[in-house]
Amino acid sequence: MNGVHDMGGMHGFGPVEPEANEPVFHAPWEGRVLALRRALGAWRKWNIDAGRHSIETLPPADYLRLSYYEKWLASAIKLALGAGLITQRELETGKRDPSVPVATPPLTADKVLPAILKGGPTHRETAATPRFAAGQAVRAREINPTGHTRLPRYVRGRRGMIERDHGAHVFPDSNARFLGENPQYLYTVRFSARELWGEAANPGDAVYLDLWEDYLDVA
């Protein structure tokens, strides 16, 4: 979707403001939200792409106004409701609906670090051969999907060059909709800054994006 989250190339957000000696969390609730969302994720009712899409589909003014962990909180609630892990009524009353059995077992403390160290690789073996090769000129497709996509607006229709082949990876556009992993070749593509932003850009500068085969055409 062409959402407000797709903000590469926008103006008007002011200077970047680094914070000296920034703590990992600015308040304990931030850490709780991170942990809650990941612990809920361990039930595997959704995947990372659906999780990202739940944030992208927050009302745009909220997306810009809320802090990162406020968005995670909103997203955790949205995902848990959508997956039926909790009900609207439970959320409003704060009490478990006694007609729903207690779930078990949740992610336990001893499994936390192993799960983090394992992660969730998205590389998949494939019998397919890659459509593009390093050095090849490509053009990012002019598509405007209304669902989740990882092809930012600022490169659509632009010419780039294949920099590197990463093998096949889970395709977010289908995975976010629970339509399957549809693994396909993923490439790092180099776009010159001038191709993206016009003559005012520095001639040597470039932006690199990781783009799936379905996002690309032969240039």
Add this chain to the structure above:
Amino acid sequence: MNGVHDMGGMHGFGPVEPEANEPVFHAPWEGRVLALRRALGAWRKWNIDAGRHSIETLPPADYLRLSYYEKWLASAIKLALGAGLITQRELETGKRDPSVPVATPPLTADKVLPAILKGGPTHRETAATPRFAAGQAVRAREINPTGHTRLPRYVRGRRGMIERDHGAHVFPDSNARFLGENPQYLYTVRFSARELWGEAANPGDAVYLDLWEDYLDVA
């Protein structure tokens, strides 16, 4: 500027929701804001393009969150402060700084309707000849000005056709910065929906924009 106001082609704002029997103003303060901003404008301390830019440069989250007349209110205050019509201290105290003489004369009631009926035409006579003619193929320039512009992102780099020549008009990019009217030819340019949005668009559909000569190149 590539601001959040440049929202043509975005997704995620939900359905359009018409209101039955909508009043002209939903509360008296809305009418007051409209009138205040226009009455302040009568002092000619800024022009319409600078006025628009003052709204575009509101913090993006505010831009999306505030209603139309709330944005006008924020903009009226910003413009009046910027032009020195009021001071920050006066705004905070609500009281006139006695060291500043009372301005006179403001726009009076009898001048209101004549001023509205006269308006502010932006057409200007020019000795220049138009660079383009109806039927000619053009391409919108890939430029990313950080100041005010009326070239939306969704047509940049796209091919269109000159539909109509409107003669020379005040150029907003310079006028908004008080760098002069720089009148130049303005054209209605037709872009096919497929050129803008890809193959999924209806083949007969098109979007027309009014674009100045500095926004266009020969295709």
Add this chain to the structure above:
Amino acid sequence: MADEHDHDHDNHLSETVLRVKALESLLVEKGLVDPAALDAMVDVYENKIGPRNGAKVVAKAWTDPAYKARLMADATAAIAELGYSGAQGEHMVVVENTPTVHNLVVCTLCSCYPWPVLGLPPVWYKSSAYRSRAVIDPRGVLKDFGLTVPDDVAVRVWDSTAEIRYLVLPERPAGTEGLGAEALEALVTRDTMIGTAKVMP
């Protein structure tokens, strides 16, 4: 949650009312605005300038072929013949709906709108939902208004990026041959002149 937000919203609105009052009172004290002029301006847009103006233009175009020809050739002048002119309608263009073309007007960058003929724009016209979608999904937007445009009718969207203001000349509905300009005028709604509705007989 809903209550809490509504409550915030109410607080926010009453604060806005107070801020507007404080600002007006400061500006009056400073001699920068005359409250009577503000009253006059509100009166103009509440009572004098609105979509009935545009409806008169449309009805006249439907019933007077010579007027229609002048309107299509120079809309600003033809509209001024009826006494409508000025702010946010200095340079008018009329686009005509036909059995094969449907026109829709938007301003993606702000909310430009032909004030002399339509008055002030409705909230939906100024909404992010309309401004964002009208250019990429005009047919979807029209469906939000209950209007389905057949695939073989071309949709033309006019994005008001300059000071040219667009008025849609809707199709005169069948079965209205016997009606005079005044009766026709009553059929012409604001939305039919933006392009989000058709005139119903």
Add this chain to the structure above:
Amino acid sequence: MADEHDHDHDNHLSETVLRVKALESLLVEKGLVDPAALDAMVDVYENKIGPRNGAKVVAKAWTDPAYKARLMADATAAIAELGYSGAQGEHMVVVENTPTVHNLVVCTLCSCYPWPVLGLPPVWYKSSAYRSRAVIDPRGVLKDFGLTVPDDVAVRVWDSTAEIRYLVLPERPAGTEGLGAEALEALVTRDTMIGTAKVMP
């Protein structure tokens, strides 16, 4: 105005704290989460996984040419040699700064970041300001960090649009020839591995 907004903001935050507590308590009651697992997760990111990991990778690459070769060829495997792996670093790529190339990492679409080597991202990395400007005005962004990159040095921006995560291998500063891996590691800050700072001797 400022006070009023701060007040709103405080209310808003204390509401958020209450909502998080209520949600945790509901999820625990429903058996969906174990509070001890939440504690463990917070502990991991507060105390175990952070930019010191990445600094170890950098210092080893600077002092061990064979390791550097493995790191540039297969960063995921080379980083795992040091015990760092997993969530948000499943597929790592290291990009090297040189006298003629400066690399900068961003995620314009959300806030993807190499957690196993850098921990959780700082607020600025997740900000709209950084995400929007890093790709169109990287040199301006670097100036916000006090870093001016000469025009003849190419700026390469890595927009993390997939599950590949990027770590910048900063330039080893001159005058550090006598230092061992541990002393070098202490020079390597988080920002030098994102590309918004250079390592200072």
